Amino acid sequence: MTTKQGTSQDAAVDELYAEAEQWHVNTGGETIHAKRMPGKWRRIKWVAASVWLIYFLGPYLRWDGRQAVLFDIPNRQYHLFGVTVLPQDFWMLSLLLLFFAILLAVATALAGRVYCGYFCFQTVWTDVFTWIEEKLEGNPSQRRRLDKEPFGLQKLLRKAPKHGIWVFIGFLTGFSFVAWFYGAGNLWRDFFIGQANVTVYASVALFTVGTYVLAGWLREQTCFWLCPYARIQGVMLDRNTVVPTYDESRGEPRGRLKKGGAAQQRSTGDCIDCSQCVAVCPTGVDIRLGQQEGCITCGLCIDACDAVMDKIGRPRGLVRYASLDEIEGRPVKPLLKRTRVWVYGGILTAALIGILYGLSSLSTIDLKVLHERAPLYVQLSDGSIQNKYTLKLLNKSNDDLAVTISVDSAVPIELVGADKPVQARHGEVVPATVFVKIKRRDLNAESLPLTFHAEATLADGSQVSSERESAFFGPRR
Template identity: 60%
Template structure:
């Protein structure tokens, strides 16, 4: 038994929430929480229902992980994180280290989104989208197809090792390892050309780093999803530890309606559940049997609950059989269970705070993506001297053009300048060539007639145009005159 989490469970019957007088009730309830410490294997029962269907539908999001590397765009892989060249190709955009702020905003956006969803509806990420949850669900589905339902799996665990048990174990673990290998290979495909990498894997000519990545992913996929399962959520995942501080009394979670369900008691065969002195809970423990974390939701909200809603499917099925209304376990907030007013989520201050941060991060990401070009230009004006008077009376300024070429091939660029009458470029002959994926520097001289350049500093603009491509880049600078 571990130290109980500090998230707020439902108040005991007859109470009005957790106050100073109710602290003893809180701890009295918490001591009944059961946290599996790994001394037993949880064989969760699978029951059909709306939340089970929802889990399968949301799990399909991970098809993007497996299918994404095979998408093509302009003759190359649509999404590829080219680490050796320090380039991220995302469809038509190329993100280089100079665009690191975009990655920062993206991480901020998803972290804030995780926080606001948790505050509104609990651990939705854990219950429906987390890779640990999804892969574990697939692994246990395979286990049920091979070893049978929970009772059969428990009997098989205790059975002596014979040919049948060895055969079943060998088949199951082989399939688990195959999924781990596919996961590892797919991960590496995001960092290189997918067809090329597959050819290297099949001919055993892949780079040792690629083989090492596949090995690491295979090992940990097999270990976490096949062997440790819920233990990863209990002991390794940091999100499971601090998610409780994101909850409040308005957070919607799978909740047991203790006012309706208590006092609970077993229902004998042929006995009617009339809803009189006895509560609606018949203590069938089906909500515990289907929970992949082994949580008894009737003991209040616990650190192990991943808000997947499978207990709701189980309880609704039992209520249908005994002729009582559904919803004994349902998605509800603590205020609703206690009969207090419930505010819509859009009227809650945390949602507005998180929403504002989300809006700023999203606006920055959209601006960054819309302003990303294939060519980036910076202009540095020579400081010493600011200008030079030529023998023919013209004024000359010196500049260094720093050009970032984000294309995977060299770019031929035409250079022009405007802003004052009679401006002339010198120091370069015709188009310049910028190397791919890095910054190239070019020194240029700009000359202007003496009568066309006002005294002091005047604004001018440099423009680059990619020949044969149409991409352009502009940057303002100054022209100094006596």
């Protein structure tokens, strides 16, 4: 006698197999219309993707009366909240790029292409575009039928809203990108009245078209053919890397589920060959064939398989995040015992310390001292020894400053050429030439240490200063 539970399982299995007949691995000759299923990893994917809201909303965050983060390229000033970074401090950018490059390598070594699956802008934008497509054009079967219909007015009317929204999202992407460099307020004021420069309009247009084409049309083919990361990921994985994996020992041999009570009629492995893992894959790969170039580690196949296992009364985890050693039953090496983790961690720590040191040591004015080498010193008519110095003053504030120069030494000295403050324009390097004289009787060594000081008063009345050590040279004694 067939139970009610068995009947419902049979109906669910029939539905799965009817849908599976429509799925096959795509090689780029057609558009993938991935099935969207709810589940744990789908929720995590949306949460991770929400990080990109910072990209759109960040330019409108204010700090001390101006845009909090502004990469002001024309004025060569880069404002990061209360810190202003000039091109002379861009050694920190190298450390920042190193930090994120190694962080990406760490993520890949530990969890495969997890960045691609959850954070990559191409993946996130494509996911949003396909979500809009499903809301406007229906489920995957309906969209495939619409694609095969001959082009006509009805098809145009059904597809036009989708493409209009895609273009609008592409425009917002480009507009937001430019706002980080141009200033959000200025951009809204200048863009729509035709006062922005050609570079602004070209950048917005490029991002609009690029986003529309890459996320709307190329989709997974961007990951296959344009992204270099897919090509190098193979050498970054090892036997301990955790990736979406099909448990072959549990799932094979595959076999279709017979009617009459799913749990009682199993004579093969747990995989019922329903192809749901392929149906939900945004790149169209079959996870049961092992790790592949197209797998972006998004975990959607896990949600799909778990849902099927629930329907047929089998345990979850046929497809799960696991390492090769775990799947093959070998001991799994603890995280802290992996050499790669320690090497990557050391590089990350060093880069982060360098960045924090650089940000903490930034001063409002920067002073560099260049000693004249030809001649190294000059003996004056009164017997004094004179050295010539070229000072380089960098004003990192937003205002012009009057900088006072002074010098300290262990012996009496005279500073010539610094009677008046040096006028330093904001964001610029201003040179100044000064001379230091020491009487011959006070020069008790061939060289003496000097310390130059630069001091200025900001508009708010606060004092800023910088100092630089140099040396004074004289004749041999």
